[in-house]
């Protein structure tokens with residue numbers, strides 16, 4: 376008998392940055408872009424800003440912070456998420472927006488690393504609500520994901536520890 380083959384369907388929306396469909400979300404993306412300038416990225420030259428929108432409308436942002444001992448640095452997404460969770464542990468995270476600049480200071484597309492996706496999944500599980508993810512995409516687009524499922528299919532969750 377042939378082994379069963381399964382497919383995972385991943386869905387996300389590609390918005391034109393100046394389009395009507397994303398206009399409401401531009402402030403949170405702008406907050407991520409504004410935070411790029413605070414990145415400390417002397418080793419990679421890749422500057423990232425992330426902004427987290429909480430349920431009360433508060434925005435908490437973070438940028439990547441590198442270190443001469445490379446693994447000691449942290450991505451912008453986790454800086455923002457951990458800061459938000461440290462200061463406002465009971466506020467649900469509605470959205471995280473991520474933007475980046477290359478070493479020449481030009482805006483460049485960015486997708487979160489695996490560890491950051493895992494951290495997003497953890498907070499989704501904690502708050503029983505998906506987190507909307509907005510990523511600066513190519514050609515003046517913003518990619519919108521309704522939860523981490525599409526970015527981290529079959530992710531490891533706390534429920535598996537029981």
Ligand code: THU
Pocket residue numbers: 416419421422423438439440441448449450451452473485486487488491
């Ligand atoms: N980085 C982030 O901060 N977020 C991402 O989504 C991708 C990568 C950082 C880590 C490191 O400081 C630099 O970008 C290059 O990998």
